[in-house]
Amino acid sequence: MLTNLIDNAIKYGKQKGTIESSFYKLDGKRVLIEISDDGSGISEEHLPRIFERFYRTDLARSRKVGGSGLGLSICKHIIEAHGQSIHVRSKIDIGSTFGFTLSKRKN
Ligand SMILES: Nc1ncnc2c1ncn2[C@@H]1O[C@H](COP(=O)(O)OP(=O)(O)O)[C@@H](O)[C@H]1O
């Protein structure tokens, strides 16, 4: 998950941009992990589709950064296998934040 999200943040980030990772305790049972960048952002028309297999925005294809468009769909599968979900907030030219939750280990 982290490799995919941080790799994207670097690829679709900007020169000398900033990438942040944040970890939050939620209701005592779950943690929220977020990866943010201040890069290209994703427009609203593309946002609902970026978790589809092979889906890449025009901007991603034109950047020639390489990629198969599989990373986010794999992330979605991994996190759903844990019974959790992945979400995104993004604004063009402002940046993107991808987040997912995980259950803490039961002791
Ligand atoms: N941090 C990000 N900033 C801007 N666009 C992103 C970001 N992460 C993903 N995307 C968009 O979502 C698409 C799908 O991501 P992904 O499945 O990881 O494919 P890939 O990395 O191979 O391009 C990317 O091609 C890009 O258009």
Ligand SMILES: [Mg+2]
């Ligand atoms: Mg990727």
